[in-house]
Amino acid sequence: MLNQLIHFDQEIFLIINQGLSNPFFDWLLPILRNPYTWSPLYLFLIIFFIKHYGKMGILIVAFTLANFGVSDALSSHVIKKNVKRVRPCNDLVFKEEANIRVRCGSGFSFTSSHATNHFAMAFFWIVLFRRRWKHTLWLCITWAALISFSQIYVGVHYPFDILCGAILGILIGTGTGYLFKRFFPEFFKTNPITETVTT
Numbered sequence: 001m002l003n004q005l006i007h008f009d010q011e012i013f014l015i016i017n018q019g020l021s022n023p024f025f026d027w028l029l030p031i032l033r034n035p036y037t038w039s040p041l042y043l044f045l046i047i048f049f050i051k052h053y054g055k056m057g058i059l060i061v062a063f064t065l066a067n068f069g070v071s072d073a074l075s076s077h078v079i080k081k082n083v084k085r086v087r088p089c090n091d092l093v094f095k096e097e098a099n100i101r102v103r104c105g106s107g108f109s110f111t112s113s114h115a116t117n118h119f120a121m122a123f124f125w126i127v128l129f130r131r132r133w134k135h136t137l138w139l140c141i142t143w144a145a146l147i148s149f150s151q152i153y154v155g156v157h158y159p160f161d162i163l164c165g166a167i168l169g170i171l172i173g174t175g176t177g178y179l180f181k182r183f184f185p186e187f188f189k190t191n192p193i194t195e196t197v198t199t
Helices: 002-019 023-032 035-053 055-083 113-129 136-153 159-183
Strands: none
Touching (some): 023 136, 035 055, 055 113, 055 159, 113 136
């Protein structure tokens, strides 16, 4: 059963990594999965949260960082070090079939920390802001999904790494969001969906 699952995972990987290969994805997806690409967004959000929500904004930033820390610790330092699945780009046999489009890291493959971390942040923000801004849900999910999908396309993760990382991230992000809601319910009592951004 496990061997069948691994084989199926590899087949899906090849469909994405090779079957969807094109010059546009070759250019775009390595950029999307690069953490430095999103640094301006993170800086903007920190400034926006603090400027727009004041002390509550500082708490949102703190919870976002804590949420990221928990997701990264579980994925990178607990699950990966116990499962020890080799990345497709480091598999001495399988990598000959794959297109490796970025430098292959030395760490393990399962679960994808990119998927875990970004889905954790996405769903934390969804819990906080989906009633304030109507586009929060699809924007956050699309953002996290594109980054996660890129990991398969560039050859550093299998689809199952991404799927399980996303599920883990969703659980962590949603849990952190509802923890925030429990401790700071006043934030959710003053959140009309038509809220406007003050400048």
